[in-house]
Amino acid sequence: xxxxxxxxxxxxxxxxxxxxxxxxxGMDPYAQTKFIFDSNSAQIKENFDxxxxxxxxxxxxxxxKRGMGKVMFCDLQDHAGRIQLYVRQDxxxxxxxYVRFRKxxxxxxxxxxxxxxxxxxxxxxxxxxxxxxxxxSLLPLPEKFHGLTDLETRYRQRYVxxxxxxxxxxxxxxRSRFISYVRKFLDNRGYMEVETPVLNxxxxxxxxxxxxxxxNTLDIDMYMRIATELHLxxxxxxxxxxVYEIGRIFRNEGMDPKHNPEFTTVELYQAYADYQDMMDLxxxxxxxxxxxxxxxxxxxxxxxxxxxxxxxxxLTMAEAVKQYLGVDFMVASTDAEAEALAKxxxxxxxxxxxxxxxxxxxECFDQKVEEKLIQPTFITMHPVDVSPxxxxxxxxxxxxxRFELFICCSEMGNAFxxxxxxxxxxxxxxxxxxxxxxxxxEAGMMDTDYITALExxxxxxxxxxxxIDRCVMLLTGQDxxxxxxxxxxxxxxxxx
Numbered sequence: 001x002x003x004x005x006x007x008x009x010x011x012x013x014x015x016x017x018x019x020x021x022x023x024x025x026g027m028d029p030y031a032q033t034k035f036i037f038d039s040n041s042a043q044i045k046e047n048f049d050x051x052x053x054x055x056x057x058x059x060x061x062x063x064x065k066r067g068m069g070k071v072m073f074c075d076l077q078d079h080a081g082r083i084q085l086y087v088r089q090d091x092x093x094x095x096x097x098y099v100r101f102r103k104x105x106x107x108x109x110x111x112x113x114x115x116x117x118x119x120x121x122x123x124x125x126x127x128x129x130x131x132x133x134x135x136x137s138l139l140p141l142p143e144k145f146h147g148l149t150d151l152e153t154r155y156r157q158r159y160v161x162x163x164x165x166x167x168x169x170x171x172x173x174x175r176s177r178f179i180s181y182v183r184k185f186l187d188n189r190g191y192m193e194v195e196t197p198v199l200n201x202x203x204x205x206x207x208x209x210x211x212x213x214x215x216n217t218l219d220i221d222m223y224m225r226i227a228t229e230l231h232l233x234x235x236x237x238x239x240x241x242x243v244y245e246i247g248r249i250f251r252n253e254g255m256d257p258k259h260n261p262e263f264t265t266v267e268l269y270q271a272y273a274d275y276q277d278m279m280d281l282x283x284x285x286x287x288x289x290x291x292x293x294x295x296x297x298x299x300x301x302x303x304x305x306x307x308x309x310x311x312x313x314x315l316t317m318a319e320a321v322k323q324y325l326g327v328d329f330m331v332a333s334t335d336a337e338a339e340a341l342a343k344x345x346x347x348x349x350x351x352x353x354x355x356x357x358x359x360x361x362x363e364c365f366d367q368k369v370e371e372k373l374i375q376p377t378f379i380t381m382h383p384v385d386v387s388p389x390x391x392x393x394x395x396x397x398x399x400x401x402r403f404e405l406f407i408c409c410s411e412m413g414n415a416f417x418x419x420x421x422x423x424x425x426x427x428x429x430x431x432x433x434x435x436x437x438x439x440x441x442e443a444g445m446m447d448t449d450y451i452t453a454l455e456x457x458x459x460x461x462x463x464x465x466x467x468i469d470r471c472v473m474l475l476t477g478q479d480x481x482x483x484x485x486x487x488x489x490x491x492x493x494x495x496x
């Protein structure tokens with residue numbers, strides 16, 4: 001027998017001794033291959049009037065035990081919730097079955113058969129006639145009154161977190177429903193779901209530091225994708241006019257409440273559409289998801305009451321800077337004039353960034369304005385300096401037909417009228433290459449095959465990328481991305 005420190009070790013030892021005894025008696029719980037059940041806790045509670053007195057079978061985990069002698073009460077937890085079990089010695093198939101059931105521990109997984117009734121105290125319950133131990137829990141669950149609250153442990157042992165905290169299960173149920181809603185929303189609009197490579201020979205589609213791995217057979221370094229954009233637009237070139245992909249993205253960057261090294265996005269592209277169409281689509285998708293999943297447009301997130309009722313404000317980046325900071329970049333005609341405006345509101349650029357009109361405008365927004373955007377707000381017309389894949393504005397070549405959606409100071413998605421001029425695109429890729437050579441490891445690379453694709457002809461196209469994790473944070477009221485990712489990235493424990 002392994003040695004454990006008391007008092008925890010006493011519980012572990014006791015459970016293992018019970019398992020050994022069961023196995024010696026030929027009743028190994030791990031030998032069970034299946035258990036057929038016809039009901040769950042929610043069904044019984046929601047349909048009690050129809051199910052009262054009817055036989056049912058259900059399975060789940062024992063979460064509590066109460067009572068002494070020949071009668072006991074237990075709480076059984078299944079995927080749908082919890083229900084009380086009423087277990088009485090003279091109502092089971094044999095006294096021995098009752099004795100064996102009493103030996104079960106909290107955390108054990110059991111299958112039961114019985115009938116539905118309501119106790120004298122009004123509790124909807126199942127009167128157990130038969131029970132079988134389906135899996136022995138060798139480790140005790142956290143103490144029920146305090147549960148599992150330590151964040152480090154919750155994220156490392158999500159399986160225990162899900163057992164102990166119903167609100168965590170609700171979060172991931174909403175996540176699943178949101179992803180299903182996104183698929184249904186896009187499928188109903190004629191989009192085709194596709195899959196594109198996770199491993200690529202270059203890093204492209206966004207400005208981010210990639211993870212690098214090595215392919216032994218080809219003997220080349222490869223990059224885990226930082227976006228799905230460039231492959232999806234190749235498909236639009238090929239005639240797939242409406243495509244989308246829901247998938248994991250990998251960025252070798254910092255970790256904070258809004259960032260995890262691997263996260264989930266949906267990117268979609270529509271031929272013969274522009275960024276205005278993408279704004280309409282995004283607003284309809286996110287507001288519609290809230291209404292269908294939560295039944296309301298009113299949400300609480302990050303300490304704010306958020307109203308997702310359609311009709312969200314749309315401001316150009318320059319308008320937002322003027323509205324919140326009082327400086328008008330549209331009257332600045334030179335880089336020097338833009339620098340003076342930026343300095344007047346306390347924004348300066350370091351030597352690693354080019355001192356251009358567009359960069360000064362963007363940094364004023366990024367450093368001073370973004371933090372003020374609480375209600376859903378579309379910020380449009382980003383500078384070309386920070387938008388290497390977006391189409392230039394016909395009205396002002398310094399700007400692009402691009403937008404980002406902000407809610408509670410958080411970027412929820414990014415979109416543009418896609419750049420389909422191969423000559424302009426090649427020049428912008430070259431600019432990214434130059435920045436990379438100067439030490440910017442987030443700058444993009446030259447993608448000659450993508451340029452070739454553009455040379456065959458990309459129709460006018462609108463594209464949109466949405467952060468699934470942040471949308472789920474919004475819908476569930478969570479303040480950190482780790483609460484909406486089942487297994488967030490964690491530093492390994494020293495002892496493994």
